[in-house]
Amino acid sequence: MTLESGKKTDGHGAMQHWESLRTDARDEIKRRIQQRDQYSMQLTVALGAVVIAAFSAKGTHWLFLLAPLIASYYTALILYSYRIHDVLAKYLREEIEPELANTCGLPVQKEWESWYLASSLRVGVRRSFFLWEMWIVTLLSTAFVWRKEWQWPMPYYQLGVLLTATVVYLILAAWVSSLKKVKKN
16 A cells, blocks of 8 residues: 555554544544533523522522523534534545545445435434524523513613613524534635
8 A cells, every 4th residue: 555655554554543533533523422412411400590590589580581691602512512523524424434444445335424424314403403492592581581571661771681682692593503514615
């Protein structure tokens, strides 16, 4: 086997190198999956804490204005983790797996990421779930506070806080939604 540098190799060292790269990338993908699970649990606990605090004896419905910020933050973390996962899968599929399959003399279509992309199997409703969750939390929590505070004329500071929070959270949710996919080069 001849390397790009022009040096000759027996193929064993190259195979070990490609295999170590594949192992590293697969391990990072597994860590990303675990990370998203942890973020999901933290998001649930944080939103639950907001609800409990808002409805407690000393709570206030204004605390619901924290919910969109929390939902947007964790959704951004989750989507960014998905983006890294996608980049790693693409790297495996387009760089590592073809080289490893070639070194071993096997068809690349039998490698995991290549096979998965070619198959019609698609799991992954969670990415959309988190986006929907963020939008629902943003819309319902701000609508809830608007409903509780609605009176006319509304004091200017309340109107200012509610309008600002609503606009900022809608812009934030739109920005987080743009993180869904990896941009093509």
